[in-house]
Amino acid sequence: MSTAATSERQRVRLTVRGIVQGVGFRPFVYGLAERYALAGHVGNNGAGVFIEIEGVPEVLDAFQAALVEDAPPLARIEAVTVEPLEPTGETDFVIVESEAQATVTALIPPDLAICDDCLRELFDPSDRRYHYPFINCTNCGPRFSIIEQIPYDRAATTMSNFAMCPDCAAEYHDPHDRRFHAQPNACPECGPQVWYTLAGTPDAATSPTDTRGEDAIAAAKTALAEGKIVAVKGLGGFHLACDATSDDAVARLRERKGRVDKPFAVMVRDLDSARQIAFVNAEEAKLLSSRERPILLLRKRPGSALSALVAPGNAYVGVMLPYTPLHYLLIDDTPLVMTSGNYSDEPIVKDNEAALAGLTPLVDAFLFHDRPIHARCDDSVVRIYEGHELPMRRSRGYTPFPVRLPFEVKTLLATGGELKNTFCLTQDHYAFMSQHIGDMENLETLDAYGRAVDHLCSLYHAQPEAVVCDLHPGYMTTDWASKYAAARTIPLLRAQHHHAHIAGAMAEHGLDGTQPVIGVCFDGTGYGTDGAIWGGEVLIADYDGFRRAAHLKYIPLPGGDASIKRPYRLALAHLWAAGIGWDETLAPVASCSETEQRVLRRQFETGFNTVSSSSMGRLFDAVAALIGVRETITYEAQAAIELEGLLPPLDAAVNDRASAYTFDLFDNGDGRIIDPAPVIAAVVADVRQGVLPEIIAGRFHAAVAVVVARICAYLRADTGLDTVALSGGVFQNVHLLDATARRLRGRGFTVLTHRVVPANDGGLALGQAVIGCRQLESRR
16 A cells, blocks of 8 residues: 655554454554555554554544544544654555553453354355354454453464464455454364263363264254253353253253252343343343343243243343354254353353363263363343443453543552452553452352452553452451462552442442542441441442441341341341331241240340341341241342342332331431331231232332432431442342432432442442552552
């Protein structure tokens, strides 16, 4: 490509930051330079993409405008810096080799669903990649899960051992081809392969069997149709798959996996299939079909073919569409359970050998492939609220795209919480949230956690200057953080759990922290500064600190965490605290033996082996038990989830003040206390009068929303603050979130809800990180 020299020629160096590697940005720049007849070059480095461009000023201006306005669909440009250079008089524009740098700020693209072009080729009999399960291009396919180092080049991915055939190499080196520098580029002749084997076949994980390619996929489909359970190696790990319409298949999967009630996710072929099992509105359809392809919680459609065992007792079902070519080849009109390939509470399995060793007791067969997964990455889970994503698990499709912070930060590692763990690495203006790690309850998860930390730090050449953890002394992450800090002789910082939740909500909305907010944080468990278990908190907070302005009245939790799995105990605790007798006609009392009742009563009276709790999550559990929804649980928040499930979609009655129960509020000198005793008494009265559970549930949700609005109004009068941040796992309940947000907005408040990171502990590390950065700055 040539450019005529003129006396007005200028040359500039552009540095483009953001997600600009692995998304076809260099060929886009090449084509743009060709369109405007400019000279220079483009390449990747640790900061993103560098461009040197030479031509007349007005054309350079047009080029720079088009660079941003016409960027590739997967690119996200954060910033473009311009540096003037002396013209060289060159006449060609070329793509140059990547530049390695000591500091890496380039943003790594997440794994993304197969694009329409590749999907069309996948089912085109005349295409050389017809039915090839690893078809991809610069607009789709694996990224984060295969990247070992930055800059993002094939040699730094798990595709490095697959030498391209002449046809693939020609595409890879052609700037006009859709697969130009598509690092996972491959075809049936030179790329990864898939094979099928029965469980227990020796050496099948490393030595492909005779059942390969299309025959392997056909064999897996037959096994699934026969009700068998198949372990399918995917993008970020293995799925356990079975026929979602078969009670027998789903029951066997539950028994083998040790998953009693917790819902399974379901994959369906297309939107029409999704609509057969769930209600799907236009916003939900758009998100289901998005390049992120998360699991989306949808309200179940009554009478569908879906087995009731997929999500027992739950009004919602998690649905996703296929996102890899292998999925499209595997699934037909029958929905499939697609759940993480692991035993319950362990990390998802990503390697063939580990799958053969660990998953064989769970499955009847394996569908393996030989493209290594470097970073395990579970499916993301979201809901829709007010037209925006409400993340519940942020992982594949989103990780590791960062939260851009409103201020520059030091390099710091925030370790997250104990449940639904993610961690966060800060650098420059970014907070890089990890993929979903899981519940930190065993050594296997702790090992996966450490490996994920090492991977993210390695990608960004990051050496944390401090590590920040939760206040809870018993968390595995607290112990891990202490050892990590000691080994590197760096400061160990701590952030209170609910302060971190509110700080995370502030950070994702770009608040600089100069003005505090009213933070309402409702969850199940968080260690308080007084040693109690908090969870019904209203804070005045910024990044530097917080004041506890109000909280739910303490009740005794008998046996501590043991009560969490027995909501009937929580109900008895609230009845005792409210001075209400334990009537045998109440479901929690009937669920508790006389001997246990005597022990519990003694514990409440003496405080022996109890812990004080202000948890709103536990109050939801108690109400669920009182109205007979759930007396014991087998997974976290099951009772509260089923309580919400009694309500129709965002029922207007929930927002009707006349239908709400009423909390008492009083001032104890240190702040306002929210007393649930009148609510408990009203619930018991309604139960005894035979009021329908769904009516009681609606009145209870409304009561919580009303008391939040009342407290915030009092605090605005006291402080002048009019911004409220809602965080904590309880606010994953969209009925409560909607009722609360509407009441607050009706009183003129600005309301911050989560849209980027989860309201649950999956978003905790973001808040820890910004709090830790402020603490680190204050030490200097």
